[in-house]
Amino acid sequence: MSLPDHPSTKPEVSKDGSVHRTKVLLLGTRRSGKTSIQQVLFNDLPPKQTFYLEPTMRVTQHLYDAKGNSTIIPLELWDCPGNITVDTLGAPLSDFSTVVFVVDIRDNYQQPISKLVEFVAGAYDVNPGINFEVFIHKAEKLQEDDKIENFRQIQERVTERLADESPEYEQVALNFHLTSVYDHSLQEAFSRVLHKLIDSLEFIEGLLNVFCSNTSSPKAFLFDTTSKLYVATDSSPVDQATHTLCCDYLRMLSSFAPLYKSNAASEPRVHALSPTPTPPPTATSSSPASTSSARALLSQSPSDEPSSGVAKKSLFYPSAAASLSPSHPGTTLTYHLVTPHLALLALLPTTVYEMRKGLVEWNVVWLREGIREIWEVEKTRSTTTHFT
Numbered sequence: 291m292s293l294p295d296h297p298s299t300k301p302e303v304s305k306d307g308s309v310h311r312t313k314v315l316l317l318g319t320r321r322s323g324k325t326s327i328q329q330v331l332f333n334d335l336p337p338k339q340t341f342y343l344e345p346t347m348r349v350t351q352h353l354y355d356a357k358g359n360s361t362i363i364p365l366e367l368w369d370c371p372g373n374i375t376v377d378t379l380g381a382p383l384s385d386f387s388t389v390v391f392v393v394d395i396r397d398n399y400q401q402p403i404s405k406l407v408e409f410v411a412g413a414y415d416v417n418p419g420i421n422f423e424v425f426i427h428k429a430e431k432l433q434e435d436d437k438i439e440n441f442r443q444i445q446e447r448v449t450e451r452l453a454d455e456s457p458e459y460e461q462v463a464l465n466f467h468l469t470s471v472y473d474h475s476l477q478e479a480f481s482r483v484l485h486k487l488i489d490s491l492e493f494i495e496g497l498l499n500v501f502c503s504n505t506s507s508p509k510a511f512l513f514d515t516t517s518k519l520y521v522a523t524d525s526s527p528v529d530q531a532t533h534t535l536c537c538d539y540l541r542m543l544s545s546f547a548p549l550y551k552s553n554a555a556s557e558p559r560v561h562a563l564s565p566t567p568t569p570p571p572t573a574t575s576s577s578p579a580s581t582s583s584a585r586a587l588l589s590q591s592p593s594d595e596p597s598s599g600v601a602k603k604s605l606f607y608p609s610a611a612a613s614l615s616p617s618h619p620g621t622t623l624t625y626h627l628v629t630p631h632l633a634l635l636a637l638l639p640t641t642v643y644e645m646r647k648g649l650v651e652w653n654v655v656w657l658r659e660g661i662r663e664i665w666e667v668e669k670t671r672s673t674t675t676h677f678t
């Protein structure tokens with residue numbers, strides 16, 4: 291495998307047209323849960339099945355891109371055995387954008403911390419900009435108080451050890467996350483890891499902020515539908531319960547995806563909307579939304595047309611909504627696919643969803659346009675695909 295000479299947080303296209311993926315190193319001591327993390331996140335392995343995973347004996351590269359194993363950034367995830375060292379890794383640390391270091395929350399921390407410090411020291415000279423993400427893993431094993439206490443202790447010890455080694459290492463960016471394959475904390479943590487690799491993140495966040503303020507939405511996420519990682523969210527804080535709710539809803543809808551696909555394949559049913567969507571700013575709809583209803587929206591935006599002018603097959607964008615009563619009275623969870631691989635999940639006041647449906651849909655079309663424009667700019671700039 292040919293490796294680039296310089297660190298890069300962006301995938302580039304090599305001369306032969308193949309995409310250089312963003313490299314992420316998955317490190318940690320034996321049995322800390324590295325392979326489980328990779329398998330649960332990207333191969334949909336049920337968490338309980340991780341029990342049967344074989345130990346990793348040599349460095350294994352897993353490729354994820356927009357076509358097959360979809361993720362928003364073409365990734366190359368290096369799953370390493372527990373005994374790997376900087377010298378035996380087989381690639382310079384300058385090749386990696388991010389190191390995800392996994393620590394079993396119930397472990398004796400001495401050994402994992404020494405290994406982490408070894409890699410921080412190894413990376414410092416060659417790639418000081420590398421992101422170190424420490425996953426304090428298997429968190430669900432402990433009670434809430436113990437979990438927080440262990441999390442704090444690990445952070446403290448790592449910081450102390452780094453300061454003992456050299457004051458310079460304090461400059462290395464280290465981020466700590468509590469994770470478990472048994473809940474959505476892993477997806478949330480890995481989403482945050484990816485956010486640092488998305489150049490256009492602030493523009494996407496800006497679009498989501500506008501969507502939220504126009505529709506009175508308290509929270510909106512843009513999810514990658516395959517990996518179930520969120521690409522961006524609006525600027526209000528993420529609370530775990532809302533994130534979990536959105537992940538579960540997305541997972542449930544994805545299980546119905548084959549039904550939508552077969553519809554999408556039947557072209558004559560697709561109606562093109564007018565090329566410029568007309569905003570219905572005061573649109574009110576008296577038709578109440580049925581709870582837990584899934585409704586197909588067939589739309590074709592101007593950017594669906596290739597620039598050559600040749601009519602491309604219209605895309606199918608399903609949408610769905612579910613009332614969150616009684617747990618969240620007066621709130622509706624909505625889902626809108628905005629590109630073939632990205633979906634908007636938003637909480638909306640039920641009154642807005644039911645009474646101002648036109649306004650909501652216009653804002654979805656507007657968001658879709660914005661995301662496609664960003665995608666086009668990204669594509670032109672780096673001639674590579676971050677979003678599909």
Ligand SMILES: Nc1nc2c(ncn2[C@@H]2O[C@H](COP(=O)(O)OP(=O)(O)OP(=O)(O)O)[C@@H](O)[C@H]2O)c(=O)[nH]1
Pocket residue numbers: 318319320321322323324325326327338339340341342343344345346347370371372427428429430431469470471472
């Ligand atoms: N309770 C709990 N167990 C987990 C979690 N993640 C992984 N495990 C378990 O941890 C054990 C080791 O998982 P692996 O993914 O094989 O760990 P690894 O770090 O890849 O191991 P090596 O390849 O030997 O270095 C398995 O029995 C998993 O089921 C978690 O979040 N919670």
